[in-house]
Amino acid sequence: MANGFLTPDVIAPKALEKFRNSLNLVGFIDRQLDPTFEGKVGDTIRVKRLTRYQAVTGADVTGSLRDTIEGSVAVELDTYKSVPVSVTSTELTLDLEDFVEQIVEPAMIELAQQVESDIADLYKDVWHQVGTPGTTPSTIADAMLPKTKMNLYGVPNDGKRASFYEPTAASAMAAVLGGVFPTNIAEMGIEEGMIRRYAGFVYMENQSIKNHTVGAYAGTPLVDGASQNVTYDSVKTTYEQTLNTDGWTSGASTLNQGDRFEIADVYGVNPKTRQSTGELQQFVVKETISDTSGDKAIKISPPIITSGAFQTVDSAPADNAPITVLGTASTQYPQNLALHKNAFTLAMANLALPMGGADGARESMDGISVRVVMDFDVLTDTNIMRFDILYATVAQNPGMAVVHVG
Numbered sequence: 001m002a003n004g005f006l007t008p009d010v011i012a013p014k015a016l017e018k019f020r021n022s023l024n025l026v027g028f029i030d031r032q033l034d035p036t037f038e039g040k041v042g043d044t045i046r047v048k049r050l051t052r053y054q055a056v057t058g059a060d061v062t063g064s065l066r067d068t069i070e071g072s073v074a075v076e077l078d079t080y081k082s083v084p085v086s087v088t089s090t091e092l093t094l095d096l097e098d099f100v101e102q103i104v105e106p107a108m109i110e111l112a113q114q115v116e117s118d119i120a121d122l123y124k125d126v127w128h129q130v131g132t133p134g135t136t137p138s139t140i141a142d143a144m145l146p147k148t149k150m151n152l153y154g155v156p157n158d159g160k161r162a163s164f165y166e167p168t169a170a171s172a173m174a175a176v177l178g179g180v181f182p183t184n185i186a187e188m189g190i191e192e193g194m195i196r197r198y199a200g201f202v203y204m205e206n207q208s209i210k211n212h213t214v215g216a217y218a219g220t221p222l223v224d225g226a227s228q229n230v231t232y233d234s235v236k237t238t239y240e241q242t243l244n245t246d247g248w249t250s251g252a253s254t255l256n257q258g259d260r261f262e263i264a265d266v267y268g269v270n271p272k273t274r275q276s277t278g279e280l281q282q283f284v285v286k287e288t289i290s291d292t293s294g295d296k297a298i299k300i301s302p303p304i305i306t307s308g309a310f311q312t313v314d315s316a317p318a319d320n321a322p323i324t325v326l327g328t329a330s331t332q333y334p335q336n337l338a339l340h341k342n343a344f345t346l347a348m349a350n351l352a353l354p355m356g357g358a359d360g361a362r363e364s365m366d367g368i369s370v371r372v373v374m375d376f377d378v379l380t381d382t383n384i385m386r387f388d389i390l391y392a393t394v395a396q397n398p399g400m401a402v403v404h405v406g
């Protein structure tokens with residue numbers, strides 16, 4: 001191409017800047033990028049879970065030594081997103097800022113939306129839920145619900161918490177919280193949809209928040225069999241188990257991935273104190289399941305662990321313990337998210353630069369990587385440009401997030 005044309009190495013830094021500026025959720029979660037790693041679709045990396053230990057009493061620790069058990073999450077780089085565009089020679093001679101405004105920024109907004117949507121979809125891995133299904137959060141008391149839940153379950157209150165609400169809830173929250181801020185901050189909350197920090201959270205509006213439809217369940221579901229508890233060592237990679245249940249209406253009961261339920265007399269524990277929170281532990285359904293007999297073997301998280309450093313509940317459920325699904329069957333609810341930075345992870349990879357005649361460049365910063373490739377199609381007499389990202393999203397520590405249902 002002639003001298004004076006915009007090239008990928010000039011465009012890539014601007015593309016990265018616009019991509020980062022278009023992200024919302026991503027700014028408040030863990031991001032991982034190995035600058036020396038050139039990934040391709042299907043490559044797998046491992047993200048470590050938090051390690052815990054349990055104290056013993058007395059100077060003599062004979063018989064009390066514990067191995068360090070490091071759980072991890074296998075993350076497959078399975079999401080390749082690209083925005084391909086054709087550009088004219090005239091457009092390639094534009095001033096850089098004009099080119100960015102006309103072509104680069106719209107492309108980056110689209111890629112950012114794809115990433116944000118995938119992160120919001122991680123609500124399906126979160127078992128903590130607050131709020132009243134069918135009621136939009138709109139009071140000071142509503143604003144405090146995620147904080148209370150996180151505190152009960154030992155989530156660090158270290159300035160790394162954030163909440164994201166769909167537009168209707170965000171407007172209601174901005175209006176009610178506006179009364180507790182100085183006028184200038186309140187106005188920003190109402191106008192920008194960002195209320196800054198309150199009760200240890202940054203409050204944000206997010207259009208990517210998902211709606212979840214509760215499964216078409218029916219019957220009087222019960223736990224089928226006592227002592228269905230496991231050890232952390234046996235589930236440290238998946239952090240899930242299968243729970244046998246019965247009592248569902250035969251042939252008429254479906255649970256959807258992301259449904260949550262409670263079991264009678266099974267209480268959650270604070271992971272730091274291992275004392276009961278006084279609240280029934282909530283479990284999330286990991287895979288959609290239907291039945292024809294009234295029995296269900298449900299894949300759930302968290303696993304039922306009754307002792308040790310990774311204890312999740314105060315006791316295993318009894319046989320025939322009643323199960324209560326949260327929400328009305330076949331009904332849709334917004335899944336607003338409150339989370340600690342370490343709850344979710346975005347893992348990205350530097351895509352390899354092209355070989356041959358194509359021209360390419362990539363830029364990375366703060367765990368984010370974007371590639372720009374440009375070539376000329378002699379068959380159509382067209383300049384082709386593509387903007388590419390390769391990534392994966394994972395709920396690394398879902399117990400550090402809370403769904404605030406609307």
